[in-house]
Amino acid sequence: MPAVVQFIHYNSQKSQSLRNVPFIYPSLVWVKVGVKKLQWQNSWVNIDSKHWLLATGHSQHTFINEPYQAAFSSLQLCFLTRPNTELIQRSRQHPHHNIAPNYQFDEQGEYLLLNLVNMPNSLPRNVQQCLVNAFFEYLANIGKLHQLFSYQDLSWRDKLVELFRQQPSEHHSIESACQHLGLSKSTLIRRLREESTQFREVLAELRMGYALTLLQQQHYTQLDLAQLCGYQSETRFAQRFKKQFGLSLKEYQQTMA
Secondary structure: OOOOEEEEEEEEOOOEEEEEEEEOOOEEEEEEEOEEEEEEOOEEEEEOOOEEEEEOOOEEEEEEEEOOOOOEEEEEEEEOOOOOHHHHHHHHOOOOOOOOOEEEOOHHHHHHHHHHHOOOOOOOHHHHHHHHHHHHHHHHHOOOHHHOOOOOOOOHHHHHHHHHOOOOOOOOOHHHHHHHHOOOHHHHHHHHHHOOOOHHHHHHHHHHHHHHHHHOOOOOOHHHHHHHOOOOOHHHHHHHHHHHHOOOHHHHHHOOO
């Protein structure tokens, strides 16, 4: 049964300075312990336990995760389902429009979020969708929903991500993707160009995000991680990791030790 949300836990014991971290899906980040210092419009915004970070899908953010008493812990809620157009429009029309990515949530927001966090996987999908829809309603009421979802329909980037996320380690070619989507190669290239991206960029974005998720679960060798993320060459994977995040795989793992 397809999930409607995904939760990813991030933890570290030392300061982490990360650049260009991809947010594949519209996401809400709740810092439970420590502070996330987010680079925003040539300044820095602190995201602590009283704030949420709201990030659109296919966005990238640069930040520093600062532990408190040798511990940093955050929870990323990824939305795998989308609100309807009416809710997005209502959010845009909210009188207190603020484009800042951080939001100081209230008791109602915390209550609704915890309902999602504690939602059993055994719940039928339509029941899970109702709980997510209630959260969408809340975000629309406070004028924050459109900061997560700028449009209702799936983009071509979204459609590729849905294809890739099932098996990130597999060899994904643009030809096989075109066959799956029922498009010619030239049409897919053109439509991705209209969204200011390319096939390889979307695939690399998903694989780098997947790498961070795996690293939070257990310790991997560079070769194992490269293969799990679909790279045949561990050297090429290591170069991409360093270029993407600004620190090597070993340096990242040391922040978690």
